[in-house]
Amino acid sequence: MEVEHGVGAVVSAIRAVLGDLVIFIQARLREEVPEFYVIDDPALAGTEMETVPSSLEAILQGLTDQLDVEDAVPGAMLKQARLAAQANVSLHALVRKQRVAQAAMWDAVLDAAQRAVSDDELRGAALRRISQYHFAWNDHVVAALIEEYEAEHRLFFMQRSDRKKRALVNAVLAGSPPDEQALGYPMDGRHLAVVAWGEKPEAAIRAVASRLDAKCLVVSGTDNAYFGWLRRATRSPRSDDSLASVELPSSTQIACGQYGNDVSGFRTSHRQAGLAYRVAKLGSQNVTWYRDVSLEALVLRDVPAAKEFVRQELGSLLDGSARSRTLLETIKAYYALGQNAAATGVRLKVNERTVAYRLKTVEGALGSTVLERRDEIAVALRIVAMLESQND
Incomplete structure (x- = not known):
């Protein structure tokens, strides 16, 4: 019974610093397993x-409730394995990432045990x-x-109906000359790249293409999203951004890049659409148009770092x-x-004096x-x- 008390004390000590531990592990993973993050998906x-939060919670909950390990695999981890397979991240990187997280968690356990359990014998037990x-x-x-990754990799790269077209598109995006005949899509003219997800994403892309009277190329992406390119023969710089009249399927969203010319525009617009996505x-x-969220897209390439930046800048105002x-x-x-x-x-x-008072209060909280x-x-x-919109 004493051992359970000791385990409970260690779990409580870890929970007290869980937020900081999550941020630390996320940063350590990026530093020690950079190959997992090379593909910017x-x-x-x-x-x-x-x-990371779900895996830590699974371990702590398993220790508290004495769960069988087979009942404590978070769905979020399995989803990440599937998406890593779809993005063609190496299986070695996925496994190494788990081992680095394991080592970081064990270091946290040792530190927590030292703080929470004073008796040497009980701490050891x-x-x-x-x-x-x-x-x-x-x-x-x-x-x-590993099982989840391998099954998804076989499905995505060997059994999907558009696997050959997707391979051709990926080769163009990587810098290879395009095979226009095999793609069924010309590379001259102006291209608008889009990403669609939700209900009927492929149909949504085709609806936008119809609205713009544009040639359309669509391939499947990760996490049931679809990548699309809409090509117009004209090189006119006039804006074609009005998509208000497009009737999208229910619960469908689209992220758009900016128009670009020829092969380079095909690639650049796709990168922009991915960032807007x-x-x-x-x-x-x-x-969502890239130009409207380009700043957020830049900062959110590293979400843990973005959260830390926000915490440093706004401090106690985030309570x-x-x-x-x-x-x-008021400050916004x-x-x-x-x-x-x-x-x-x-x-x-409110009156101007109230605004001035609030601004002074903000300055007092931020120290500047x-x-x-x-x-x-x-x-x-x-x-x-x-970030708040994600939690709503």
């Missing part, structure tokens, strides 16, 4: 926000119990990830209280209105004036809005 990158479960859990998880997946807008939300709303409006306190008061329906770090604070506010 937004769907795969998005799983990182779930896999608790650590033996934890190590047995922790290492058995990791062995089972690695086996499950990264941001759009956090929200619920039907259509979720009504007071902090009011202060954040103040920046949007050219740092005009009177105009801010009108928008927020709202002008000294205007750019950093403004970016942090935009990132907070995107």
